[in-house]
Amino acid sequence: MSNSPQHCGQHLPVSLETLGWDDECALAFSKYTGPYIPGRVACRQRTVYDVFIEGGSVLAGISGSLRKLGRFPAVGDFVVLLHRPEAGATTIIDILPRKTVFSRGVAGNEGTDQVIAANITTVFIVTAAGPDLNARRLERYLAVVHASGASPVIVINKSDLVKDPSTLVAEISPLSAGIPVVCISALKGTGISQIDPWLTPGITIAxxxxxxxxKSTLINTLLEKSVQETTVTRDYDGKGRHKTTVRQMFVLKSGALMIDNPGLREVGIGTDGSGISDTFPDILELAGSCRFSDCRHEQEPGCAVREAVSDGILSLSRLDNYLRLMRELAFEQEKSAIGLVRIERKRWKGIGKLAKDIRKGKWE
Ligand SMILES: Nc1nc2c(ncn2[C@@H]2O[C@H](COP(=O)(O)OP(=O)(O)OP(=O)(O)O)[C@@H](O)[C@H]2O)c(=O)[nH]1
Ligand SMILES: [Mg+2]
Ligand SMILES: [Zn+2]
Known part of the structure; x- marks a missing residue:
C-alpha cells in the first residue's frame, strides 16, 4: 500500500445542490472571486481532508493561516478551496459559517466543545435491542442533539433479535414524546422504509x-454495498474495539447525505443547557410551580418536582438523570469559563504571530 493519502470514501459525480449547498452558502461564498471553488468536507485523515466538490472529490490540505488561527474544518463543513489542479495542490482557505454544530463536551479538553460534525440537519440516535437500549443513555444523547440545533430521530436497530419489536418502542416512549422513533433491522433490511421521509436531497444526517x-451496517444497507467495514464484536460498555475509526460522509441514492461516526465512548453534554431543557420539558414545567424560583429539587420545601415523584407522575430515575446532567452542565460551564481564558490567550498569540509573518512577507 502506498503512503500517499487516499480518498477515504466515495468518488461520485455529485452536484453542489446534492451537497446541501443553498442560498445562505452562496451568499457567504460570494465574496470569493478568482480561482476559488466551494466544497464540503467528507472526511478528515490526519492533515488531509477529503472534500466533495461539484462533480467529484479532491484531497486538500488547510492553509497556514487557518492552522495558525486553530480553525480546523470538521466533517460537514462547507469550505472555500483554492483549487490548483495544474500544481497538484488544493488548499482549504476558509470555512463558511456553520448552521449547526454537533459537538460533545470532552473531559480534559479544557471544557471546550469538541466539534463532531457541522451543518447537520438530523441526527439518528442509533440504539440496539438488548442491553444498549437504555433510557438514561438516550436522554443524554437527546440533550446533546437538542443542543446542536439538529433534530433527533431515535432508531432502534436489531429488531430481528426480539420476538415483538413493538415492545421496544413502548419501552422508550415515555422519554421520546414528540420525537420520532423507528424500529428496524439494518442487517435484514426490515423496516428501513420508515426512515425514507428523512432521506431527501440536501439533507445531512449524522x-x-x-x-x-x-451504524455502519445501516449505511451499507442504504448504499446497497459494503463500503463500511462492520464488526462482529459486541461492545456495549465502550471497552471493546470500535470498528469505525474515521468519521465520514456518504451520498445516498436518494440524494441525502449520511455521516457514519465511530461509536461514541463518552458523550459529555457540553456547555449549552438548552439541550437539557428540550429533553426534560415536563420537569421544567413542574419546576415552575416550586415554591422557590431557584429550587434545585433536592431537599427544598414546596418542591413541585419532588411532589410529582411522590405522586407517581414523574419517575425518580428520570429526575435523577436530569439532576445528574444539570450537575455535569454546571461543572462543564465552570471548566469552560477557565478554559476559554486560556484559549483566547492562545488564539491571540496565534494572531500576533500571523501578523508578524505577514509583515515579514512570510505568508502565502
Ligand atoms: N442481528 C442483527 N445484527 C446486526 C444488525 N445490524 C448490525 N448488526 C451486527 O452488529 C455488529 C456491529 O455492527 P456495526 O455496523 O459495525 O456497528 P457500528 O455501530 O458501526 O459500530 P462502531 O463502528 O464500532 O461504532 C455487526 O456484527 C453487525 O452485523 C441487525 O439489524 N441485526
Ligand atoms: Mg461503524
Ligand atoms: Zn423544586
Whole structure:
C-alpha cells in the first residue's frame, strides 16, 4: 500500500445542490472571486481532508493561516478551496459559517466543545435491542442533539433479535414524546422504509450511538454495498474495539447525505443547557410551580418536582438523570469559563504571530 493519502470514501459525480449547498452558502461564498471553488468536507485523515466538490472529490490540505488561527474544518463543513489542479495542490482557505454544530463536551479538553460534525440537519440516535437500549443513555444523547440545533430521530436497530419489536418502542416512549422513533433491522433490511421521509436531497444526517449498534451496517444497507467495514464484536460498555475509526460522509441514492461516526465512548453534554431543557420539558414545567424560583429539587420545601415523584407522575430515575446532567452542565460551564481564558490567550498569540509573518512577507 502506498503512503500517499487516499480518498477515504466515495468518488461520485455529485452536484453542489446534492451537497446541501443553498442560498445562505452562496451568499457567504460570494465574496470569493478568482480561482476559488466551494466544497464540503467528507472526511478528515490526519492533515488531509477529503472534500466533495461539484462533480467529484479532491484531497486538500488547510492553509497556514487557518492552522495558525486553530480553525480546523470538521466533517460537514462547507469550505472555500483554492483549487490548483495544474500544481497538484488544493488548499482549504476558509470555512463558511456553520448552521449547526454537533459537538460533545470532552473531559480534559479544557471544557471546550469538541466539534463532531457541522451543518447537520438530523441526527439518528442509533440504539440496539438488548442491553444498549437504555433510557438514561438516550436522554443524554437527546440533550446533546437538542443542543446542536439538529433534530433527533431515535432508531432502534436489531429488531430481528426480539420476538415483538413493538415492545421496544413502548419501552422508550415515555422519554421520546414528540420525537420520532423507528424500529428496524439494518442487517435484514426490515423496516428501513420508515426512515425514507428523512432521506431527501440536501439533507445531512449524522448517525451516533454506542459501538456495535449497527451504524455502519445501516449505511451499507442504504448504499446497497459494503463500503463500511462492520464488526462482529459486541461492545456495549465502550471497552471493546470500535470498528469505525474515521468519521465520514456518504451520498445516498436518494440524494441525502449520511455521516457514519465511530461509536461514541463518552458523550459529555457540553456547555449549552438548552439541550437539557428540550429533553426534560415536563420537569421544567413542574419546576415552575416550586415554591422557590431557584429550587434545585433536592431537599427544598414546596418542591413541585419532588411532589410529582411522590405522586407517581414523574419517575425518580428520570429526575435523577436530569439532576445528574444539570450537575455535569454546571461543572462543564465552570471548566469552560477557565478554559476559554486560556484559549483566547492562545488564539491571540496565534494572531500576533500571523501578523508578524505577514509583515515579514512570510505568508502565502
Ligand atoms: N442481528 C442483527 N445484527 C446486526 C444488525 N445490524 C448490525 N448488526 C451486527 O452488529 C455488529 C456491529 O455492527 P456495526 O455496523 O459495525 O456497528 P457500528 O455501530 O458501526 O459500530 P462502531 O463502528 O464500532 O461504532 C455487526 O456484527 C453487525 O452485523 C441487525 O439489524 N441485526
Ligand atoms: Mg461503524
Ligand atoms: Zn423544586
Amino acid at each position: 448517525l451516533i450511538g454506542s459501538s456495535g449498534v449497527g
